[in-house]
Amino acid sequence: MIPQMPFNHHLGFHVARMYKDGLTMECTPRPEMTNGHGTIHGGVTAALIDAAIGVAVIALSGGRPAGTVEMKVNYLRPGREGKFSCRAWLLKAGKTLVFGEAVVRDEHRRVVATGYATYIYLEENAANWSV
Numbered sequence: 096m097i098p099q100m101p102f103n104h105h106l107g108f109h110v111a112r113m114y115k116d117g118l119t120m121e122c123t124p125r126p127e128m129t130n131g132h133g134t135i136h137g138g139v140t141a142a143l144i145d146a147a148i149g150v151a152v153i154a155l156s157g158g159r160p161a162g163t164v165e166m167k168v169n170y171l172r173p174g175r176e177g178k179f180s181c182r183a184w185l186l187k188a189g190k191t192l193v194f195g196e197a198v199v200r201d202e203h204r205r206v207v208a209t210g211y212a213t214y215i216y217l218e219e220n221a222a223n224w225s226v
Contacts, residue, residue: 103146106139110150117184117195118154120147123177135174135207140199144168144210147183148195152214155185159216161193166212177202191216 106128112119122143130136145166152161183197192215199208 100146100150102142103150106142106146108143108146110154111180113154116155117151117182118147120150120181120183122179122181124174124179132173133175135179137168137170140170140174140179140208141166141168141210143179143181143199144183144197144208145212147181147197148185148210148212149214151183151185151195152188152193156188156193156216160218161214161216164192164213164215166210168208168210170208171206174199174201174207179207 106122107125108120108122110118111121120143122139124135124139128136128139145163149161149163153159179199179201181197181199183195185193185195187194192213194213195211197210198206201207
């Protein structure tokens with residue numbers, strides 16, 4: 096599924112493991128994905144949380160398209176070099192909305208960030224919506 100999502104593919108995200116309630120996604124940031132302090136950029140961390148929960152929503156619904164409605168990220172410590180993993184859980188799935196949480200850990204298993212997100216199932220032609 097990630098190769099079909101150009102932004103996530105560009106960041107090097109990949110699903111490491113699927114669970115009945117979510118998944119684990121991994122990423123090894125490249126130098127251009129860091130900030131001026133040499134740590135993983137907060138935008139990359141947020142994107143990893145969004146991707147992990149979002150891919151879990153799509154995969155566990157049988158491929159229904161979905162989009163992010165809202166997201167909250169708590170940055171708890173700077174992420175240094177190495178591989179980062181993001182474990183995402185789907186906490187509540189309704190007919191229209193899905194709510195999930197995620198925890199990002201560094202290669203030493205320290206929690207770097209946590210996040211929550213709500214997704215909405217989209218119609219197949221959602222890309223054609225206009226405001």
